[in-house]
Amino acid sequence: MKRVLSLFTAAALSLGFATGASAELKVGFIYVGPVEDLGWTFRHDEGRKAIEKHFGNKVSTTFIENVPEGPAAVDAITDLAETGHDLIFTTSFGFMNPTNTVAANYPKVKFEHATGFTRNTDNIATFSARFYEGRVIQGLIASKMTKTNKIGYIASFPIPEVIRGINAFTLEARKHNPNIEVDIRWVFSWFDPAKEAEAATALIDAGADIIVQHTDSPAPVQVAESRGVYAFGQASDMSRFGPNAHLVSIVDNWDSYYIDRVQAALDGTWSGGATADTWWGLSKDGKGNGIGMVEMASYNEKVLGSALYAEAKALETALFKGDRHAFPCAGLKKQDGSIPEECASGAPHLVDFPTLVTKDWYIEGITQSIPK
Amino acid sequence: MIQITRRADVTAVHSLLSVAIAAVLTIVISTGVLFLTAKAPVDALSQLLTYPYQGGTIMVQWSKALNMAAYLGVMGLGLSICYRANVWNIGAEGQFAMGGIGAFGTWLLLGSPTAAWAIPCLLIGGALAGLLWASIPALLKTRANTNELLTSLMLVYVAAQTLFFVSNGPWQAPVRYSPPQTIVLPETVQLNAMLTGVPTFHAGLPIALGLFVVIALLVLYTPFGYRLKVTETTPRAARFAGYSPAATVWAVFLLSGALSGVMGAIYLLGDIGYVTEESNFLRGFGFSAIVVAFLGRLHPVGILFAALLLGYVAGGASWIQANLREDDSIAGFIEVIALMSTLASALFLQYRVTWRGIIAQTQESP
Amino acid sequence: MEWAYLVLTLVSVLNFATPLLLAATGELVVEKSGVLNLGVEGMMIVGAMTAYFVGAHIDLEVCTVPHFSGVGCLVGTSSLPFERFAMVVLTAGLAGVALSLLFALLVLGFRSNQVATGLGLTLLGLTLTNALGAGSGDLKVGRVETVLGTTVNEWGIWGPLLNMNPMVWLTIGLCFAVGWALTHTRLGLIIRAIGENHDSAHTLGLPVVWIRLGAISFGGLCAGMAGAYLSMIQIGAPLWKEGITAGAGWLALALILFATWRAERVVFGALIFGFTLALELRLQTLPGLPSWFVPWLLPSLPYLIPIVVLTLISLDARAIRRNAPASLGKLFEPGS
Known part of the structure; x- marks a missing residue:
């Protein structure tokens, strides 16, 4: 009986810590495929790791993989918003409507949607690459x-x-x-x-x-x-x-965009809305300045x-x-x-x-x- | 030596006892699995149990659990009627899909109305489509004596392919999406959220609850329910009583098909708003409903609890995945463990299990 | 149409047919003994995952190229010799057996409902692989060696066919062998007798439960090995992903219906199913086909044909009695 009791106290204690995260910014990712796809999702996860490496303890990240592009996505994105994530990246075109739905419900959370074009509220930005x-x-x-x-x-x-x-x-x-x-x-x-x-x-x-x-x-x-x-x-x-067989690969590189946006969120300069659409090619501005996506x-x-x-x-x-x-x-x-x-x-x-x-x-x- | 004999009388005590055995088994094994697989088992367990009270909005979590429970409960109840009548409809997933397609097709047939009067029409359209899809195995069963279990299952995949076809073909939205989808129904013909900011808590829930109560009463207190009970327990007696087996097959298939179909329509009108290809439209409710029917021992009250349990656990699993980065497969494990425990413990409900050696020993001891 | 193209299409057909055929061969024996195991999909996917992970550990020393950007090393250059591949397949089969034994325990021991237990087994397989299958991106699995190796071009248009993994031919052989054994051996007769009427078989003193246990295990073995084909051979290189079976287990069940429980027809049906699967991407660009043909009818055929065939067979009461095991899925209660 004592062991059971101590288990419950441990559980109760851990509840307190679970919500009081130490990181300044919680960043969440929604992936359409498995991290092991060695392609699209894999590269987004590399971007997530780049955030962790760059910001260290200041930022904590999490991800949900294999999310279908329908109502299940609404649930998954809502979960990230509900668990106190401040910035949420949804990394597939099919998450466009789900992201907009959830963003309307959580005006304080910032959303970044990859390859989409709808930004119904001021807390969504979209980004894509000139692949x-x-x-x-x-x-x-x-x-x-x-x-x-x-x-x-x-x-x-x-x-x-x-x-x-x-x-x-x-x-x-x-x-x-x-x-x-x-x-x-x-x-x-x-x-x-x-x-x-x-x-x-x-x-x-x-x-x-x-x-x-x-x-x-x-x-x-x-x-x-x-x-x-x-x-x-x-x-x-x-x-x-x-x-x-392999001649050359087109590699998606989200690292520097992700770091930019997390930095902006930390600084309070992050903005979304109607005009917040970023497209980088081989170079950031298409004129040879900066490494692009x-x-x-x-x-x-x-x-x-x-x-x-x-x-x-x-x-x-x-x-x-x-x-x-x-x-x-x-x-x-x-x-x-x-x-x-x-x-x-x-x-x-x-x-x-x-x-x-x-x-x-x-x-x-x-x-x-x-x-x- | 173990001896198993069928019980002549199955009492409430036996029933409660076997449920208790199943519950204990489920709790013990599931906790074990969680402790083996989770990175932070104590956190994971406590949050799995209490998650609605951990987030910013309590209703968001509760509504997700209730929403899923509604689908599983109504469809599970429909299937339980089939199983009671010894009719093996395992194609609820396909009937659900056709319900969504039927509701959307009805909307197009009506000339894409934007007024709210369309909502009941769409729900009826969905029910009819589910009913029609379920009538195929019923027809083959009654006319050609074809095994309905296998035909209803095969039709799930045809329905899934139909989802892909309509959303990528004739009904595709003018602006192309990936995955392919139809246009979104106007907000005015959707089942509105009853609480701002809680999208899954929509008017489909009271409809589902109403359906559940009506069907449960039908099963428990009407001549039709009595007929099912006779067919379930003593099929021979059913024949002597003059119940036509073909009529029973038709009745249960059409009823369960319509229920799955109407839930597919509610899903279209309340949760998704458009038709899309199967891997993004279907969420396995039709298969989980089979599990729910068996977890609830084919009894409406049991099915209600089983549906709530699976809905709650699924919500908890996705919560710990988002919050603690735990794997959400625990929901699947709990579903399987509960099912297997319930199936196994049914042995003690329907049979008398005795171990002769032990009885002999206990008789000797004072 | 050139001959070379037809041979290449045949290779694709066999490539799709083999895992279906192997799983169906196992399930055929299970159903002939009067048990319906709907857990084929679950056993298959556990087999697929097991094969990949065992393949990764059995093959470690051939990986010589250093890590590249955090993942694995050269997958393309290393190769997995046949004898090791055989061990991989066998281990996958044993994983299938392990799962099937759980099914047997519940169905034969606890007399649980076969439909619910089988579906539960599929759910278990999908959940298990979902939980344990993560982290495969860092694994190194060598390509299974091929029969002809670099000499494939010396065989002309027949090269690609002869170069197929031996599992293809062994599976076809196994299916015919099982068909023969079911009709010509004493064991086959016993299995069929039990599937036909377990009560009279029991009265005759036949060990109903033990024979069914054996049949169920054989079904698990075949399904697990079929899974190994999916993850190690089908795409020409080892690959594991969640949900890799994508309904292949259900297709195997449909195959048995199509064949109305006869082994030689299972082989024939597997080829037809493989053909419809291979045709989808080949016919896609063919002009003049109705818009519903390739996207809807073709992928639905493997599910529609069995319904039609089964209905036609069921109409003839004698035909269904001749082939379908009468006790299929029914509860066996030995009187005491």
Whole structure:
């Protein structure tokens, strides 16, 4: 009986401490996949670790992984708000409505939503990366490395973010090699290794000798390695999954944005609302200042050869400094042959905001149509 | 030597005793599992039990628990009626999904109304869709003598695929989302939250409670309930009494299908507001409802407690995950442990278990 | 259509079919003995996780490349020899057996409801792997070696098929062997007799409970090994993630319905199921198909076909009696 009693007192004591956390700021993360996906969620978790490392005891962090993008997300985000988290990062597009719902209920909590565009209240900010800058470099490399002129593209969902990646890639690839055909297969999932592997297999079987993926698992790179074709890594450095197949990875780097925002929250300078949307590319401002959210990692020099490697690096530098844009207007046409509105009115390239955020048309040269 | 014989008379004492055995087993094993898996077991246990009083808003936590309990309770009660009649409907998850699809389809058929009169129509539409989906295994069972357990289960996956198809195909919203979804129903045809800031505490809860009470009364105090009881305990007597087995199959399937369907409609109108693909729409309520039916020993009162228990534990598990970074799998463990304990302890309810050797010894001792 | 493409499609079909077939072979024996175990999905996923984690520890010394940015080391370069892979598969099978014994204890010992217990077993498997399966990102698991290795190109278009993991052929062989054993051996006869009518089998002095215990364990073994295929072989490299089975266990159950409890039809059905799964991404870009065909009908077929087949079979009372075990799922109460 005494032991039971002492257990209860211990429990009662611990209650007191549970709420009186010592950290100045509690930061919570909602992940769509498992931390072990080695892609998208993995990189966000690296960002979380960067916060812990940078701020030490001043900040405490926690995360909830594998959260479905529906009402379950409302519950999970509410839990973080209820447990006294001051700043909550929701790291998938599908958390957009849940984040806005919860934010309306907790005006004192700050919310950061990745890749979304709705900010209904002043306590939400959104952020995303100009991933398509990386797709340009992949397009160049693919155009020079393919022998069959068939590129397999594994796409997740037909949303603007994915479509602009396909467009940026195809535009650059066909600039260097007009015979290139991009074969797009939709897996309707961000993280489903079995389906991604099957998509890669189906594409290779249909003659593709380079695999591009806009999904999060390393499975396509692994398939490419065992089938002896080339592949690009997505979200994190995937070179170790295919030492011979891997050409270069587009790596998401959230570390410096996360640290900035946590610092702002600590300083009291954090702000959200209608205009609080941050987009970083290879560089922070698109003009060569600061390390951005997109990083090209582990160029496979041995396979690329020194000439192509140098060309790719030069393109990366041009994009980093803003000398090159992913969507120059010269010769740019929509799939139906029409000229995009901004280009028609004389702009040098497509405007990143707001057109790219909602753009859902293919460029000329893609033969398939966007699934209805 | 262990000897097991069926009890001729199952009394309330036996019933309480077996529930007590199951409860003790569940508490002991679950606590053990928590202490083995948790990083800070004492904190985790205490917060798992008291979480509604730990957060900023007590009602937020209670409403989450009650919300889940409502789904599990009503659907579990519907399934228990099937099981009492020896009809194995394990497709509640699919009937729930079709309920959501049916309600949304009804809204489209009515011409996308924005007035509140649409709400009862949508609920009825959901109930009808669930009922129709459940009528497939009922038809096959009565007409072709097809095993209803397997057909109802297979239809869950067809329903899940239908969710993906409608939200990614004909009903997809003009602005594309990932995951694909339909447009959100207007706020005026949603079941409003009854308390500001507590989204899951909505008007669907009183509806669910009302349904539960009506069905429970039906089971406990009407000729239909008596018929179920006869069918459950002595199937042969049911036949002698002139109860048509086919009519029973139809009745229980349609009733449980409609209940699952209406809960799917409430979920659409109260919790989610749109139809989306299965991994984000479905939350496994239809399968947990089977667990609830068995935890409650197919009795309405037992089912009520079982649903509340699972709802409360699920809320607690997600709370300790958010607050203490503990794994929320403890909710699943408790569900499994409670189920297995209840199933195992049923042996002592329905059978007389004796160990001859021990009896002999006790008789010898003074 | 080229021959090479057809062979490659066949490889995909077999790749999808193998885990379904293996799990279904085990469950076939369980159901033939009159027991319905709905825990296949649970046993499979526990097998999948066990295989991955055992594979990680059995293979440690081949990992030579230093850590890279905090995770693992080169997964692609190391390889897992067949004899070690066999141990991995066997361990996964034993994990399946362990879970199936819990089912047997409740169903045979405590006479619990088979449906509820089976569903509970699936829930247990999913919960267990959810709790224990975290942290796999830091593990190093080698690729299982292939039959042909680098000589695969010397075999022309048949190379990819011949290069498949031997588990594929062994599984097909096992299924036929089980079918033969069920119809031609004394043990098979006993199993079927018990599944047909456990009361008369008991009266004849057959050990109903013991035979069923054996059948249930065999089902666990097969389901666990099928899980190992999912996590070690299916995508061509080892991979573990929560929920990796994604309904494969239920497909295995559907497969038995489709086959109306006959082993040779299980093999045939597995190929059909594998075909519909492989077709989805292959037909996606084919123009002219109705919009509901690939996204709705194709993935639903593995669940719709068994319903139709089962209904047709059930209409003919003799046919269903010939194949379906009459005592399936019923409670066995030996009189005392």
